[in-house]
Amino acid sequence: MSNIINGKEVAKALREGLAARVVELEKIHGRTPNLVVILVGEDPGSVSYVTGKAKAATEIGIRNTTIRRPETITEEELLAIIAELNADADVDGILVQLPLPKHIDEQNVIAAILPEKDVDAFHPCNVGKMWLKQPTVLPCTPKGIIKLLKESGTELSGKNVVVVGRSNIVGQPVSKLLLNENATVTIAHSRTANLKEVTLRADILIVAIGKERFVTADMIKPGAVVIDVGVNRDSRNGKLCGDVDFEEAQHVASKITPVPGGVGPMTIACLMENTVECFERRIVK
Ligand code: GUN
Numbered sequence: 001m002s003n004i005i006n007g008k009e010v011a012k013a014l015r016e017g018l019a020a021r022v023v024e025l026e027k028i029h030g031r032t033p034n035l036v037v038i039l040v041g042e043d044p045g046s047v048s049y050v051t052g053k054a055k056a057a058t059e060i061g062i063r064n065t066t067i068r069r070p071e072t073i074t075e076e077e078l079l080a081i082i083a084e085l086n087a088d089a090d091v092d093g094i095l096v097q098l099p100l101p102k103h104i105d106e107q108n109v110i111a112a113i114l115p116e117k118d119v120d121a122f123h124p125c126n127v128g129k130m131w132l133k134q135p136t137v138l139p140c141t142p143k144g145i146i147k148l149l150k151e152s153g154t155e156l157s158g159k160n161v162v163v164v165g166r167s168n169i170v171g172q173p174v175s176k177l178l179l180n181e182n183a184t185v186t187i188a189h190s191r192t193a194n195l196k197e198v199t200l201r202a203d204i205l206i207v208a209i210g211k212e213r214f215v216t217a218d219m220i221k222p223g224a225v226v227i228d229v230g231v232n233r234d235s236r237n238g239k240l241c242g243d244v245d246f247e248e249a250q251h252v253a254s255k256i257t258p259v260p261g262g263v264g265p266m267t268i269a270c271l272m273e274n275t276v277e278c279f280e281r282r283i284v285k
Pocket residue numbers: 095096097098099120140141169
């Protein structure tokens with residue numbers, strides 16, 4: 001039996017469930033959720049993410065628009081677009097693809113999005129609510145990781161989880177969600193001393209550091225579950241690869257996510273779920 005956690009399959013099932021939910025929502029409320037994505041510049045990675053998000057939304061029946069603006073847009077101009085979308089009652093979700101050009105303050109832009117339309121769950125209000133365990137949207141990649149672990153039958157309660165990476169988008173929030181599942185969580189990062197000693201204690205190892213082959217097989221406890229959040233270009237062949245040396249690690253781990261086809265599809269599916277949740281929350285208000 002394969003020990004590969006198939007994120008593509010789990011994400012597909014989630015998207016199918018959402019498509020059915022959208023059909024029901026339209027019957028009840030007479031409209032479907034509406035997502036607006038803002039893409040600044042032409043970074044190939046960002047263009048590809050945004051295209052994937054739009055395709056998933058359309059397949060689910062979520063109305064969606066991508067607003068494309070050149071890299072030269074000013075912060076004021078971007079904030080004006082967001083203000084317009086905030087005021088539009090027919091818009092349920094707003095997503096600004098990151099990173100933004102250096103002359104724009106990302107935190108200002110994120111804070112300008114109405115928290116109830118913040119499908120990324122990056123707004124300080126939503127981040128605060130998540131840490132306080134108050135009802136709110138959850139960040140897509142961490143949410144997708146928890147779903148993948150549960151779908152793969154991995155017990156979380158009482159387990160030693162090591163998260164490598166401390167970003168606002170993945171490392172920190174996934175640690176909190178794991179804590180909510182009663183795991184014992186260690187956050188390691190680029191300055192952690194004796195990293196291998198730390199990772200070898202992990203029953204579940206989550207890697208979000210953004211460096212190809214950063215985690216090698218000798219850093220993994222035999223039988224551990226490995227979740228690879230990395231999206232890198234393999235310097236040997238230019239193909240997409242994660243942060244874990246998959247070829248070697250798959251022989252040590254009891255279960256492991258591949259790149260591509262692991263966490264990535266879950267992030268997009270969870271973004272779609274967040275869009276539907278924002279729609280539902282807004283409509284009952
Ligand atoms: N850039 C890389 N990941 C993400 C994400 O999850 N959301 C947004 N908005 N931008 C990103």
